[in-house]
Amino acid sequence: MILCGGRGTRLREETEYRPKPMVEVGGHPVLWHLMKLFAHHGCTQFVCCTGYRGEMIKDYFLNYEARNSDVTVTLGDHASARFHGSHLETGWEVTVADTGAETQTGGRVKRVERYLRGDRFIVTYGDGLADVDLGALLAFHAEHGKLATVTTTRPLSRFGIVDLEPDQTVRRFREKPQGDEWVSSGFFVFERAFLEYLDDDCVLERAPLERLASEGEIVAYRHDGFWQPMDTYREFLMLNELWDSGKAPWAVWESGSGR
DSSP: OEEEOOOOGGGHHHHSSSOGGGSEETTEEHHHHHHHHHHHTTOOEEEEEEOTTHHHHHHHHHTHHHHHSEEEEETTEEEEEEEESOOTTTTOEEEEEEOOSSOOHHHHHHHTGGGOOSSEEEEEETTEEEOOOHHHHHHHHHHHOOSEEEEEEOOBOSSOEEEEOTTSOEEEEESSOBOSOOEEOOOEEEEGGGGGGOOTTOOTTTHHHHHHHHTTOEEEEEOOSOEEEOOSHHHHHHHHHHHHTTOOTTOGGGTTTOO
């Protein structure tokens, strides 16, 4: 399940006319990159919880074959379209669900309950990229037996660090080191029973998760690899630069398969 409904106001240069998950990195929406990560780990059933300009996400998938294949059409015959060749995303099942323009994150999860299959599901945000090992995450969750797992990471500092001696002599410069605090990077795993903690108007990260914590039903999975949300135009540029350089850490599907 991918939360795709926010407005992305801090990235207004790119989100004034489209939802943030549709902002492109390397010519593909961020949403596509996330789905490629999931598919690499064998997860190919998706529910996109849309809100702000969600029709653009629906149109993207409705026209995916035409966008990614050669096509032959007979003008005047709308049913005549024939697509040629194939793409690496064959077999993905994508449900695009309108969960409301102003709905909070927990409410979005609750509103798509009818589309969930089985007793376990993953929830993540549609505006950040990571190289999380989803197979290891799911195995970790199954082993501890609690209702929920949250993936945590230690983000890089926004600023370079200057280490000083007691007399204020500069000992060294450290460019944006990794911090000591662990933060949530999304990539939650939930048992279906967690849905009972939600209502149509709740914020996922507040009362529901706080209640899980108070009951000892949520465990942290520590991710030491790459994680980068795309909240600002500077971060948008940085992610594109990584992709263009061929050094995008999240593109774990790249090995031997091409883009």
